[in-house]
Amino acid sequence: MGLCACATAYAEEEPADTAVWNRDPLGLETVVVTATRTPKALKDIPVVTRVITAEDIQKVDATNVKDMLQQELPGLEFTYSMGQQVLNMGGYEGNNILFLVDGERMAGESMDNVDFSRLNLSSIERIEIVKGAASTLYGSSAMGGVINIITKSPSATWAANVNSRYEGATKEWRHGASADFNIGKVNSLTTFQMTDAKALDLGEDSSLPTYGGKSYNVKERLIWQVTDALKLTGRAGFFFRERESGMVSHERYRDVNDGIRANWCINSLQDLEVAYSFDQYDKSDLNMLTHKDIRDYSNRQHIARALYNSQLSTLNSQLSLGADYMNDYLMTYQFADDHKSRIQNSYDAFVQWDYTPSRHWEVIGGVRYDYFSAAAKGMPTWKLAGMWKSGLHSLRASYASGFRAPSLKELYMDFFMGGIFMIYGNPDLKCETNHNFSLTWEHHGAIGDKFKYSTTATGLYNFFNNYITTATVIRDGKSGQMYTNIAKQQIVGADLNAQLHHISGLGTKVSYAFVKNIVEKGKPDLTAARPHSLTWRLDYDHQFSPNYGLYVALSGRFLSAVDVTEYTSTQLDEMTKTHYDGYSIWKLNLSGRFLKGITLNGAVDNLFNYKPKTYYANSPVTLGTTLTVGLSIDIDKFF
Amino acid sequence: MNRRKYFILLGMVSFMGLFSACDVLEEVYDDPTVEKKEGQYYIDATDYAQWVYINLHTPIPTIITSTISLDDLTETGAPAEWDIAQHRYDVKTNGAAVMMTPYRSIEELEAAGLPSEGEWVEDEESEQCITVDMSHMMEGYLTYAPGHKNKELGKWVEVDTSNMPPNYTMHDNVMLLHFADGTYAAIQLANFMSTDSYQVKGWMTVNYKYPVVFD
Numbered sequence: 001m002g003l004c005a006c007a008t009a010y011a012e013e014e015p016a017d018t019a020v021w022n023r024d025p026l027g028l029e030t031v032v033v034t035a036t037r038t039p040k041a042l043k044d045i046p047v048v049t050r051v052i053t054a055e056d057i058q059k060v061d062a063t064n065v066k067d068m069l070q071q072e073l074p075g076l077e078f079t080y081s082m083g084q085q086v087l088n089m090g091g092y093e094g095n096n097i098l099f100l101v102d103g104e105r106m107a108g109e110s111m112d113n114v115d116f117s118r119l120n121l122s123s124i125e126r127i128e129i130v131k132g133a134a135s136t137l138y139g140s141s142a143m144g145g146v147i148n149i150i151t152k153s154p155s156a157t158w159a160a161n162v163n164s165r166y167e168g169a170t171k172e173w174r175h176g177a178s179a180d181f182n183i184g185k186v187n188s189l190t191t192f193q194m195t196d197a198k199a200l201d202l203g204e205d206s207s208l209p210t211y212g213g214k215s216y217n218v219k220e221r222l223i224w225q226v227t228d229a230l231k232l233t234g235r236a237g238f239f240f241r242e243r244e245s246g247m248v249s250h251e252r253y254r255d256v257n258d259g260i261r262a263n264w265c266i267n268s269l270q271d272l273e274v275a276y277s278f279d280q281y282d283k284s285d286l287n288m289l290t291h292k293d294i295r296d297y298s299n300r301q302h303i304a305r306a307l308y309n310s311q312l313s314t315l316n317s318q319l320s321l322g323a324d325y326m327n328d329y330l331m332t333y334q335f336a337d338d339h340k341s342r343i344q345n346s347y348d349a350f351v352q353w354d355y356t357p358s359r360h361w362e363v364i365g366g367v368r369y370d371y372f373s374a375a376a377k378g379m380p381t382w383k384l385a386g387m388w389k390s391g392l393h394s395l396r397a398s399y400a401s402g403f404r405a406p407s408l409k410e411l412y413m414d415f416f417m418g419g420i421f422m423i424y425g426n427p428d429l430k431c432e433t434n435h436n437f438s439l440t441w442e443h444h445g446a447i448g449d450k451f452k453y454s455t456t457a458t459g460l461y462n463f464f465n466n467y468i469t470t471a472t473v474i475r476d477g478k479s480g481q482m483y484t485n486i487a488k489q490q491i492v493g494a495d496l497n498a499q500l501h502h503i504s505g506l507g508t509k510v511s512y513a514f515v516k517n518i519v520e521k522g523k524p525d526l527t528a529a530r531p532h533s534l535t536w537r538l539d540y541d542h543q544f545s546p547n548y549g550l551y552v553a554l555s556g557r558f559l560s561a562v563d564v565t566e567y568t569s570t571q572l573d574e575m576t577k578t579h580y581d582g583y584s585i586w587k588l589n590l591s592g593r594f595l596k597g598i599t600l601n602g603a604v605d606n607l608f609n610y611k612p613k614t615y616y617a618n619s620p621v622t623l624g625t626t627l628t629v630g631l632s633i634d635i636d637k638f639f
Numbered sequence: 640m641n642r643r644k645y646f647i648l649l650g651m652v653s654f655m656g657l658f659s660a661c662d663v664l665e666e667v668y669d670d671p672t673v674e675k676k677e678g679q680y681y682i683d684a685t686d687y688a689q690w691v692y693i694n695l696h697t698p699i700p701t702i703i704t705s706t707i708s709l710d711d712l713t714e715t716g717a718p719a720e721w722d723i724a725q726h727r728y729d730v731k732t733n734g735a736a737v738m739m740t741p742y743r744s745i746e747e748l749e750a751a752g753l754p755s756e757g758e759w760v761e762d763e764e765s766e767q768c769i770t771v772d773m774s775h776m777m778e779g780y781l782t783y784a785p786g787h788k789n790k791e792l793g794k795w796v797e798v799d800t801s802n803m804p805p806n807y808t809m810h811d812n813v814m815l816l817h818f819a820d821g822t823y824a825a826i827q828l829a830n831f832m833s834t835d836s837y838q839v840k841g842w843m844t845v846n847y848k849y850p851v852v853f854d
Contacts, residue, residue: 208802246806246808248808284668285838293669294669294838295664296838298662298664337837478774478775
């Protein structure tokens with residue numbers, strides 16, 4: 001059964017006490033929202049959800065979501081393409097992983113990936129990761145999974161934090177501050193973060209361009225509990241990033257977003273959420289010769305949505321009905337001169353039924369229909385997931401279909417790439433689609449009074465159709481590239497997780513992921529996923545006295561070798577394989593908590609000084625061992 | 640709802656700027672137009688199959704474009720009288736010698752006088768002088784045309800393609816040209832991108848002075 005989401009959740013007074021922390025060391029009671037769009041405890045959801053908590057973020061002292069994800073999740077790798085960071089997760093590329101901030105989509109992309117540096121982790125309560133297709137709830141781009149970044153709840157009274165961090169390799173300074181307070185029934189949360197980094201010098205043989213740059217990110221959120229039944233949330237944010245991409249021009253990225261959401265608790269069984277959001281993501285070049293800042297890309301999205309939940313007590317189930325509308329505007333230098341901007345409207349409606357026939361069983365089914373104006377095409381998706389649990393064991397099985405609608409760029413591109421060849425869009429593109437099956441066994445328990453553990457094993461199978469890539473075409477006697485749907489492929493995978501916690505604060509967590517793409521005979525595997533990967537953490541967390549606590553963690557990640565197929569020509573007959581070695585990178589974190597409110601972090605990253613032989617697209621961008629130090633002060637803890 | 644609540648609601652909505660103009664960042668950016676200065680020419684040298692000829696001996700520079708045939712690599716439309724010609728970032732001279740000076744403005748060069756040190760570099764002939772057709776790069780070959788060009792002048796834009804995207808370095812040193820008739824001209828690259836919103840590379844804005852007379 002879902003939990004009532006009506007009232008504003010105020011954070012409990014902070015703990016840092018090991019005993020308190022140990023009440024639920026496995027996080028099974030953590031309430032999440034992404035998998036069902038209703039708040040539910042992790043242990044009650046038929047769809048496996050992985051959570052990275054605020055404590056995890058604080059302990060790692062991560063700056064943005066990239067740092068955090070690659071440390072916590074195996075089967076996930078950030079690589080470079082045309083100087084931009086791109087993601088591969090479980091065989092899926094970044095445009096098939098949907099990133100949300102408090103459930104809201106993000107505008108803008110570079111090399112088909114969102115701007116990860118927008119996703120800073122200040123004032124974040126948790127990150128929820130749902131692997132596998134989730135299009136029935138989230139629509140396009142949720143074929144490979146959803147990563148939802150949840151902002152922290154209001155404090156009971158007030159809270160304020162300032163923090164700084166210095167990272168040795170890129171000489172990056174990060175400064176941040178946040179404050180939230182209540183005036184009557186209104187809570188205000190303000191967060192600010194800035195970074196300033198130098199370019200990493202990977203040497204002359206490197207094929208990876210790295211750039212210095214700076215960024216600013218400021219966000220404001222207001223929550224007004226109008227009545228016990230009605231809550232309004234307003235937010236606004238501004239982001240700026242400048243990349244020192246060359247002597248003649250600097251690339252600039254800006255984002256402005258805002259939104260308002262109303263949550264109405266109609267009665268104890270029904271609630272309604274209505275929201276509007278706006279996101280504008282721009283790119284411009286600061287010409288260092290003329291000192292003019294010229295915009296060449298603007299993506300603006302207006303989204304309106306509604307979600308109605310009703311608990312049906314007679315059937316012991318919950319019904320969710322939802323609808324979304326999005327107006328998507330794109331102006332880009334990659335469109336033809338006579339048609340520099342395009343607009344698409346999309347509409348969808350969905351229904352989900354979450355049925356709990358007994359305390360051992362839980363079933364969720366859902367259907368959805370999306371319509372896209374650019375191609376005047378619709379796309380149905382559906383899902384069915386079931387869970388059986390008994391005592392310390394549970395089994396989850398799910399089927400979900402997913403899709404990604406071709407982007408405006410893929411439909412209408414008309415771009416003379418580097419003055420060398422044309423890249424054409426293709427208005428006849430079909431949606432990428434997939435069928436995703438997963439089966440998960442979970443077990444948790446205790447060994448005596450002092451140990452708690454959990455293990456999960458998941459098998460995944462994906463049937464992926466109409467993968468969109470570029471292929472060679474001849475137009476006007478010249479070779480160019482055009483976006484095309486190509487062959488089917490299958491992605492199989494497995495995830496294994498185990499964690500063990502001792503009451504003293506000692507804990508360990510190991511996660512393994514396997515992924516394999518099965519392509520049609522003679523066709524290339526273009527997804528470049530490393531088949532085996534592992535992350536691990538051995539940590540110790542203890543509050544020795546009210547004024548002193550310590551956290552120590554030895555963590556690491558291993559990615560196996562991979563041969564990446566890259567075309568020398570896109571005739572689909574000439575290709576080359578680039579071999580990337582497997583590697584492991586270890587990290588030692590030390591975090592001291594002093595006087596209740598001061599946290600001093602130190603980390604030695606790449607502990608064993610790993611350096612790749614060559615720096616190329618899938619190589620880790622490291623020059624060896626790096627030292628990071630950070631200081632965070634919770635000002636409110638001193639009052 | 641009492642008046643205070645309406646006030647808070649109004650404040651929230653206006654704060655969020657929900658009903659502001661759709662393009663909220665419009666005012667942030669600059670007008671790309673760049674006004675041309677006196678003593679400056681602006682040419683389209685983007686086409687790989689063209690030379691853009693400049694005659695500095697006329698009161699204002701005379702600019703004529705020739706075309707190179709991709710079939711037999713012959714050039715048509717080249718003028719009889721010219722001083723320099725530009726093709727993308729390549730430059731050739733009509734029998735001149737070129738020195739890259741350390742000066743960053745033509746006035747600075749004139750004030751300093753004729754450099755006593757520095758290397759005079761003449762054009763070099765080669766079979767694969769300029770790239771005239773990039774369209775077959777995807778098939779693994781390019782088409783070149785034979786001819787001559789001045790490598791010293793070509794240093795004004797250096798393109799490092801070892802990474803993608805390529806890295807461009809511009810040298811805005813004043814280039815001193817010593818023509819066959821004994822006169823001197825000075826040219827200096829001011830910008831190699833178009834001065835419109837597209838900033839297309841290969842549009843060359845060049846500061847020039849002819850003649851430059853040294854005491």
